[in-house]
Amino acid sequence: MALTAPSGFDVSELREAIRTTYEQVALDPSGVFHFHRGAAYAVNLLGYDAAELASLPEEATSRFAGVGNPLAIGPIEPGETVLDHACGAGTDLLLAAGRVGPQGRAIGVDITPGMRQVASRALAAAGVADRAEIRAGSYEDLPVATSSVDVVISNGVINLAPEKRRVFQEIWRVLRPGGRLYLADVVVARELKLEARQRPELWAACIAGALTERELVSTCHDIGFAEVRPLMHFRCFEGTSAEDKVSSDLHVQGLNLFARKPQH
16 A cells, blocks of 8 residues: 555655645746646536636636545535645635635645745635635644644645655544545556656656555545545546556546544
8 A cells, every 4th residue: 555655765855846846836837747737627627616716816726736626525614614734826725715704714734835825815815814824834744733623625635645644644633523524636546556656756746646546545444534435536637748657547537535533
């Protein structure tokens, strides 16, 4: 099971490749990348609502690079606290802030300074800075209090983590009992060969660190999550250079998955 990076893999090199890649997206989303970006992609391949995205600051939506649609997994209620645990430029966070309303909270955490700056400006431009904030931090060590969050949303992040179990443990820690995980991530039909998993650029493109659907579900169960349900699949890499770099029998795709932290 590919829950950790390969033995001998330079994790610091991986983190730098990821940070560099998404700094470049923050700087110029029209550049050349291995993955799709933007509002049209979100609408056409991931099922986002076009009118809803059009109401958000273009600075954020043009830098959207998710792989699924976590906000389609379940409701977010007014007054709830939502964490987007690698929020990027803030598209999903902005949508969540709209749903929680003035009495709720939306927290975005990201390691990339450029993305945090974009997201902060977008929150202000959208008029939701009173209920939403951006924090610097990583998904392995969230700057969020224990048992303080009703919903964690995640979009294309688990695959980037060299220590996936640690990421799930942090999600578990910050969720309140009964809290929900709305997870969108990349899945593959079989575990990648070692050669592919040792390429930092394929990690940064959200492929080399991807789990199979069965591995993703079993990991959620191992951590203690209940009601784990795989939902919709998405052709998130259709027509990309990343798709061209891996075997067709991997069937690389995005997946929406629901899980809940039990009440007791």
